[in-house]
Amino acid sequence: MSFRSILQDEVEQVFLNADEFAEEITLNGLPVNAQVVWLQRDAALGQTPGLPQQRLRLHIAEQNAPDDTEDGVVLEYNGEDWTVESSQHASGIL
Numbered sequence: 473m474s475f476r477s478i479l480q481d482e483v484e485q486v487f488l489n490a491d492e493f494a495e496e497i498t499l500n501g502l503p504v505n506a507q508v509v510w511l512q513r514d515a516a517l518g519q520t521p522g523l524p525q526q527r528l529r530l531h532i533a534e535q536n537a538p539d540d541t542e543d544g545v546v547l548e549y550n551g552e553d554w555t556v557e558s559s560q561h562a563s564g565i566l
Contacts, residue, residue, distance in 0.1 A: 542556065
């Protein structure tokens with residue numbers, strides 16, 4: 473068994489396990505397990521000060537990720553449209 477396959481097993485069985493850290497969501501209409509982190513902060517520079525901005529961080533397995541996750545792309549998360557601010561690939565997780 474290669475290190476890469478061991479790491480992928482860990483991603484699926486530990487980090488994205490719905491019984492441990494993850495929850496099942498729909499992403500572009502497909503069910504996937506993801507770690508969901510809600511972030512709250514004031515508006516970005518150039519926007520109205522004091523206006524709260526709802527942000528979301530998702531961690532999903534790369535093989536379950538939509539084809540296009542580039543900055544500015546709109547994805548459907550649980551039936552609502554969200555715009556990708558940034559995405560990074562690391563050790564089998566997007």
